[in-house]
Amino acid sequence: MSETVVADSAGTRVRTRRSRSVRVVRIVLTVVVVLVAVFYVGGGAYLAGVLHTDLVVAPHPEGIDDLRISPVGTDRLALEADPAVKTTVAPLARARSSSTYGVVWKGGFGQVSGPAISDRDGRLVKSFKILAGSPPAAGVASHLVDYAFPPDDPSIALGSRVSQVDIRSAPGVFPASLAMPADQGPAGAGSTWAVLVHGQSDTRTDMFRMMQSTLAENMPSLAITYLNDDGVPQTSDRLSMAGKTEWMQVAAAVRYAGSHGATHVVLFGNSMGGGIVASYLRHRAAGDEAASGIPVSGVVLDSPMLDLRATVDYQASLFPFPLFGHPPASLVWVGTTFARWRYGFDWTSDDYLDGASWVKEPVLIMHGTADTSVPLATSERLAAEHPALVTLHRVRGAGHVESWNTDPARYRAIVGAFLRAHS
Numbered sequence: 533m534s535e536t537v538v539a540d541s542a543g544t545r546v547r548t549r550r551s552r553s554v555r556v557v558r559i560v561l562t563v564v565v566v567l568v569a570v571f572y573v574g575g576g577a578y579l580a581g582v583l584h585t586d587l588v589v590a591p592h593p594e595g596i597d598d599l600r601i602s603p604v605g606t607d608r609l610a611l612e613a614d615p616a617v618k619t620t621v622a623p624l625a626r627a628r629s630s631s632t633y634g635v636v637w638k639g640g641f642g643q644v645s646g647p648a649i650s651d652r653d654g655r656l657v658k659s660f661k662i663l664a665g666s667p668p669a670a671g672v673a674s675h676l677v678d679y680a681f682p683p684d685d686p687s688i689a690l691g692s693r694v695s696q697v698d699i700r701s702a703p704g705v706f707p708a709s710l711a712m713p714a715d716q717g718p719a720g721a722g723s724t725w726a727v728l729v730h731g732q733s734d735t736r737t738d739m740f741r742m743m744q745s746t747l748a749e750n751m752p753s754l755a756i757t758y759l760n761d762d763g764v765p766q767t768s769d770r771l772s773m774a775g776k777t778e779w780m781q782v783a784a785a786v787r788y789a790g791s792h793g794a795t796h797v798v799l800f801g802n803s804m805g806g807g808i809v810a811s812y813l814r815h816r817a818a819g820d821e822a823a824s825g826i827p828v829s830g831v832v833l834d835s836p837m838l839d840l841r842a843t844v845d846y847q848a849s850l851f852p853f854p855l856f857g858h859p860p861a862s863l864v865w866v867g868t869t870f871a872r873w874r875y876g877f878d879w880t881s882d883d884y885l886d887g888a889s890w891v892k893e894p895v896l897i898m899h900g901t902a903d904t905s906v907p908l909a910t911s912e913r914l915a916a917e918h919p920a921l922v923t924l925h926r927v928r929g930a931g932h933v934e935s936w937n938t939d940p941a942r943y944r945a946i947v948g949a950f951l952r953a954h955s
Contacts, residue, residue, distance in 0.1 A: 577867075577870055579848075579859065579863065579864065579866070579867025579868075579870070579871075582867075583844065583867065583868070583871045583877070587732075587771050587772045587774075587877075588769070588770050588771060588772070589732055589733055589760035589761065589766075589770050589771070589772050590733055590770065591733060591735075591762055595636065595675035595676070595677055596617060596619055596675055597614070597617065597637075597673035597674055597675050598613065598614050598617040598619050598623040598675055599611050599612065599613060599614060599623050599624075599627075599635075599673070599674045599675055599676070600612045600613075600614050600671050600672070600673060600674070601635065601637060601668050601671075601672055601674045602668070602670040602671055602672075603660070603667055603668055603670070604657055604660075607659060607660060607661065608649060608657055608658065608659060608660050609635065609642070609644055609657070609658055609659075609660035609668075610655055610656065610657050611624060611627050611635075611644070611655075611656045611657075611658065611674075612624075612654055612655050612656070613654060614673065624654075624656055626676055626931075627644060627648075627656055627658065627676060628648060628651065628656065629929065629938075630645070630646055630647045630938075631645070631930075631934065631937040631938050632644070632645040632646075632680055632936075632937050632940055633645075633676040633677065633678060633680060633937060634663075634676065634677040634678070634679060634680040634681060634682075635660070635674055635675075635676055635677075636674060636675055636676075636677055637668045637672045637673065637674040638672065638673070639665045639666050640662060640664060640665030640666050640667065640668055641662075641663050641664040641665055641681075641682040642660055642661055642662045642663055642664075642668075643660070643661055643663060643680060644658040644659065644660050644676070645658070645659055646658065646659045663681065663682055663688050664682040664684075664685060664688060678931075678933065678934055678937055679734075679737050679738050679740065679741070680740075680741060680936075680937065681737065681740045681741075683735065683737035686709060686711065686737075686740065689740035689741075689743070689744065690711050690740060690743055690744065690747055691714075691747075692711045692712055692713055692714055692747050693711065693712045693714075694709055694710070694711045694712075695709075695710050695712075696708070696709060696710070697709075697710045697754075697788070699756060699781065699784050699785055699788050700784060701780050701781045701783070701784030702780060703759075703765045704764065704765035705764070705765075706756060706757045706758065706761075706764050706765075706781050706784070707757055707763065707764065708736070708754050708755060708756040708757060708785065708788075709736045709754070709755040710752065710753070710754050711743055711747055711752070711753045711754075711755075712752050713747050713750040713751065713752065723750070723751065723752060723793065723794060723795070724751055724794065724795065724796040724797065724798060724829060724955040725751060725752045725753070725754060725789040725794040725796075725797050725798075726742075726743070726746035726751045726752070726753040726754065726797070726798050726799075726800055727754050727756065727782065727785045727786060727789060727797050727798075727799050727800065728742055728743065728746075728753060728754065728755040728756065728800040728801075728802075728805075729756060729758070729782060729799070729800065729801045729802070729805035729806075729808050729809055730755070730802055730803075730805050731802045731803030731804045731805050731806075731835075731837075731933065732772045732803065732804035732805075734802070734803070734805075735761070735762075736755040736756075736757065738802060738933070739755040739800070739802065740755075741936040741937075741940075741943075742800050742802070742832070742834070742936070742947070743755065744940075744944060745943070745944050745947040745948050745951065746798070746800075746951065748944065748948055749948055749951045749952060749955065751798070751951065751955065752789075752794070754785055754788070754789060756781055756782070756785045757781070758778040758781035758782075758808065759773075759777055759778050759780075759781065760772065760778075772804060774804065774807050774808075774811075774837065774840050774882040775804075775807040775808040775809075775810060775811030775812070775882070775884070776811060776878075776882070778808045778811070779808055779809075779811040779812035779814075779815055779823070780822065782799070782808060782809060782812040783812055783815075783822055783823050783824075783825065786812075786825040786826060786828075787825050789826065790825055790826040794826055795826060795827075796826060796827050796828070796829040796955065797825075797826060797827075797828055797829070798828070798829055798830045798831070798832065798951060798954065798955055799812070799813075799828060799830075799831045799832070800831075800832045800833075800834075801831075801832075801833050801834070801836055802833075802834045802835065802836075802933050803834070803835050803836065803837055803905070803906060803932065803933050804837045805836075806833040806834070806835070806836025806837055806838065807836065807837040807838060807840070807882070807884055809831060809833065809836075810836070810838060810884035810888075810890055811884065813828070813831070813890035813891075813892070813893075814884065814889065814890040816828070816890070817889050817890045817892060818889075828893050829893060829894075829954050829955055830893055830894045830895070830896070830950065830951070830954035830955065831893055831894070831895040831896070832895075832896045832897075832898075832947060832950065832951075833895065833896070833897045833898070833911075834897075834898045834899070834933050834935060834936075835898070835899050835900065835903055835905070835906050835911075835932050835933045835935070836897065836899075836906065836910075836911060837906050837910075838883075838884045838885050838910045838911070838914060839882065839883045839884065839885050839910050840882035840883070841868065841882065841883065842883075842885075842907060842909070842910055843905070843906050843907060843910070844864070844868060845861070845864060846906070846907035846909075847904075847905065848864045850904055885910060885913055885914060885917075888914060888917060888918065891914070891918045891921055891922065892921075893921070893954075894921055894922075894923070894950070894953075894954045895914075895918070895921055895922045895923070896923050896925070896946070896947065896950040897911045897914070897915065897922065897923070897924045897925065898925050898927060898935040898936075898943065898946070898947075899911040899924065899925070899926060899927065899930075899935070900926075900927045900928075900929070900930025900931055900932065900933075900934055900935055900938070901926055901927065901928050901929060901930065902929050902930060902931050903930070903931060903932045904931065904932065905932035906932060908926065911924055912924060923950070925946055927939075927943075
């Protein structure tokens with residue numbers, strides 16, 4: 533009898549230990565599931581909010597005055613980082629390249645370009661010219677801009693007759709900048725016009741660099757605004773629709789050109805403007821009456837956003853993230869799914885690569901190899917799928933929409949040759 537009791541007691545202890553182990557495993561698994569759920573639900577909701585914020589059309593804030601500049605003679609400028617200003621990017625990083633950038637200070641605007649003349653002890657000296665305003669005082673606060681020309685006076689960049697015209701498109705009036713070549717009549721009768729579309733949250737100023745090429749080829753050039761830009765009709769949420777609605781302003785601009793004497797148009801698009809141009813051409817290829825108009829003889833795209841979901845994935849791959857290095861693909865998927873549910877984003881309709889039936893005219897793409905906003909791979913895919921129509925120029929070291937800045941003369945030569953062949 534006592535032996536049986538001992539055996540039963542041992543068995544009970546074994547069963548008790550097993551029961552405790554099972555409970556511990558269950559607790560651990562429950563904690564893990566809860567943590568994973570919190571990670572994905574919380575992280576996904578956060579990423580969805582980031583996507584929403586990034587797609588709200590808002591003017592780019594004025595640059596941070598993170599530099600101190602001083603003139604060196606009449607054609608050089610010394611640049612130093614302002615130690616009192618904390619930024620996430622080294623202030624002199626861009627200036628150390630040979631690219632051309634605008635430099636802004638209170639009361640003036642200039643350009644720096646070419647390789648450094650001197651670079652020692654945190655003081656960089658570069659070639660410099662004043663484009664507007666008064667020369668900078670020694671040690672004045674400043675910052676660099678990629679649009680390179682003063683926004684308030686288009687004639688400085690374009691040297692042509694520039695006027696503001698109104699283009700009517702649902703749901704209202706959209707101002708545009710019309711630049712006429714010096715040897716063209718007021719209507720530009722019988723000519724090919726350029727219609728230029730800037731990127732999200734940028735302005736018509738951003739297109740001055742491209743307009744130098746179009747005007748050099750005697751093309752009347754129309755830089756447009758579109759839905760949710762400043763000073764034009766806006767939606768209540770100011771969300772960019774990545775071309776799904778903004779294409780209608782391109783259509784209106786093409787009709788405007790046709791009604792003022794143009795026989796053909798060449799379409800230009802920067803960044804998100806490239807997606808808007810692709811959307812217009814997609815509607816046109818589908819026979820949408822609202823997209824009809826005079827013939828399109830060519831398309832020029834700079835760092836074009838051709839697939840919004842691919843762009844989001846690419847930017848996520850560069851985004852610093854604790855432990856993982858960058859957000860896991862599964863978390864990005866959850867974030868984009870939440871964004872679709874909460875904000876109505878339709879990622880498939882923002883893909884202008886799938887099928888790309890809109891590619892019916894010659895297309896020139898300029899895309900920098902150092903673009904951290906839009907993946908070069910999307911431009912490479914379009915070129916690979918349409919080798920007879922799409923020509924891609926990879927610009928080594930150029931950032932987002934900075935192919936012109938890297939080498940303005942080469943940029944103008946490439947775009948000019950394309951325009952002469954297809955206008």
